[in-house]
Amino acid sequence: xxxxxxxxxxxxxxxxxxxxxxxxxxxxxxxxxxxxxxxxxxxxxxxxxxxxxxxxxxxxxxxxxxxxxxxxxxxxxxxxxxxxxxxxxxxxxxxxxxxxxxxxxxxxxxxxxxxxxxxxxxxxxxxxxxxxxxxxxxxxxxxxxxxxxxxxxxxxxxxxxxxxxxxxxxxxxxxxxxxxxxxxxxxxxxxxxxxxxxxxxxxxxxxxxxxxxxxxxxxxxxxxxxxxxxxxxxxxxxxxxxxxxxxxxxxxxxxxxxxxxxxxxxxxxxxxxxxxxxxxxxxxxxxxxxxxxxxxxxxxxxxxxxxxxxxxxxxxxxxxxxxxxxxxxxxxxxxxxxxxxxxxxxxxxxxxxxxxxxxxxxxxxxxxxxxxxxxxxxxxxxxxxxxxxxxxxxxxxxxxxxxxxxxxxxxxxxxxxxxxxxxxxxxxxxxxxxxxxxxxxxxxxxxxxxxxxxxxxxxxxxxxxxxxxxxxxxxxxxxxxxxx
Numbered sequence: 001x002x003x004x005x006x007x008x009x010x011x012x013x014x015x016x017x018x019x020x021x022x023x024x025x026x027x028x029x030x031x032x033x034x035x036x037x038x039x040x041x042x043x044x045x046x047x048x049x050x051x052x053x054x055x056x057x058x059x060x061x062x063x064x065x066x067x068x069x070x071x072x073x074x075x076x077x078x079x080x081x082x083x084x085x086x087x088x089x090x091x092x093x094x095x096x097x098x099x100x101x102x103x104x105x106x107x108x109x110x111x112x113x114x115x116x117x118x119x120x121x122x123x124x125x126x127x128x129x130x131x132x133x134x135x136x137x138x139x140x141x142x143x144x145x146x147x148x149x150x151x152x153x154x155x156x157x158x159x160x161x162x163x164x165x166x167x168x169x170x171x172x173x174x175x176x177x178x179x180x181x182x183x184x185x186x187x188x189x190x191x192x193x194x195x196x197x198x199x200x201x202x203x204x205x206x207x208x209x210x211x212x213x214x215x216x217x218x219x220x221x222x223x224x225x226x227x228x229x230x231x232x233x234x235x236x237x238x239x240x241x242x243x244x245x246x247x248x249x250x251x252x253x254x255x256x257x258x259x260x261x262x263x264x265x266x267x268x269x270x271x272x273x274x275x276x277x278x279x280x281x282x283x284x285x286x287x288x289x290x291x292x293x294x295x296x297x298x299x300x301x302x303x304x305x306x307x308x309x310x311x312x313x314x315x316x317x318x319x320x321x322x323x324x325x326x327x328x329x330x331x332x333x334x335x336x337x338x339x340x341x342x343x344x345x346x347x348x349x350x351x352x353x354x355x356x357x358x359x360x361x362x363x364x365x366x367x368x369x370x371x372x373x374x375x376x377x378x379x380x381x382x383x384x385x386x387x388x389x390x391x392x393x394x395x396x397x398x399x400x401x402x403x404x405x406x407x408x409x410x411x412x413x414x415x416x417x418x419x420x421x422x423x424x425x426x427x428x429x430x431x432x433x434x435x436x437x438x439x440x441x442x443x444x445x446x447x448x449x450x451x452x453x454x455x456x457x458x459x460x461x462x463x464x465x466x467x468x469x470x471x472x473x474x475x476x477x478x479x480x481x482x483x484x
């Protein structure tokens with residue numbers, strides 16, 4: 001039975017709003033206190049009543065309806081449920097971008113997940129030498145594996161590659177000059193630009209060459225008494241083609257040595273193995289950079305490496321030692337969970353023959369076109385049935401991308417389900433946005449991509465097909481928007 005409001009129409013709305021104590025005494029609210037705690041419920045009630053006061057200018061009848069205690073109880077329950085629901089939730093990444101920064105980049109291998117669970121639920125020897133019985137360095141869990149795989153003399157790790165670059169520049173070039181090609185002054189996600197990193201690191205950028213062509217003599221002529229190092233930057237999210245020229249790391253290394261300067265390379269994606277062994281385009285590996293004479297290489301842990309977010313610094317022992325002594329190192333160090341996850345991921349590289357079956361990012365990159373097509377054949381009729389009267393569904397060839405600046409110019413052939421909304425009294429673009437929003441409201445939201453009035457679901461990264469199909473029956477296709 002609905003609670004009635006004692007106020008007559010036309011009387012002030014303010015007087016119709018019940019007190020906090022009155023709402024807290026309601027039976028449904030008392031039950032909420034048992035479940036969520038008094039403090040959370042009181043806060044939700046006050047927020048709800050505060051919202052009602054904003055209705056003072058609304059039509060009296062509509063405003064009074066909102067002050068009914070049963071309506072208030074329902075809205076308080078909704079507030080509490082929303083507050084108790086995790087903000088981070090799993091989604092189906094059907095965008096066609098494997099390493100999608102907005103969706104968390106690399107999926108961790110099960111070995112890394114298990115390592116995180118162990119580290120999270122136990123005291124661990126993060127900075128403790130069990131043999132000597134004294135304090136130790138947390139980097140030791142990772143350093144030997146990185147040295148072995150890259151050929152570097154030493155290695156250290158921080159919380160992301162931007163921090164790695166910042167730390168290296170601040171350590172080696174504070175209040176001094178860094179020589180970089182104009183064609184490598186990149187901007188990565190979120191308008192985060194290499195010149196800004198250099199500025200924050202306290203060093204001065206010296207640009208050489210042009211956007212498309214830089215010669216060895218450009219670097220040589222720019223070196224002066226204030227020069228601290230030469231830097232080479234991976235062209236993360238773009239590629240310049242045509243009339244171009246860049247200087248190879250080997251040649252730059254020889255110049256740097258002649259001038260007594262270190263050569264630093266921000267490799268970005270951070271491939272540890274030659275991707276050609278799996279039929280993928282070649283990406284410069286960290287070991288290749290070290291072999292070419294680069295003194296320090298920085299790269300990401302959650303891109304081609306396939307591990308947790310981290311920034312790795314490998315190279316000359318004396319330079320890594322300087323980096324580790326920088327006071328900023330502590331501010332950007334890895335926590336125990338990511339140390340454990342990265343160590344477990346690096347162990348997988350000791351058996352490259354099995355890596356493709358154990359590292360999710362690599363498995364998605366080399367997934368066969370025939371396998372994706374077979375999955376599309378299975379899924380298409382199910383989606384078509386769920387969207388009957390709402391949209392048509394076809395299978396189309398498409399191209400996936402690795403993403404996050406990895407293999408920026410290369411595409412992977414794939415198949416997508418192309419969903420075209422029925423056009424009745426509304427523009428297609430409006431309808432396709434509404435349709436993509438419906439898929440994002442599922443219990444496990446489905447994130448695809450919209451292009452030219454079509455909603456595409458690229459199936460390259462769809463692992464849990466059963467879970468995806470089961471929830472299609474819960475698509476909330478509002479009848480008001482369906483074509484008649």
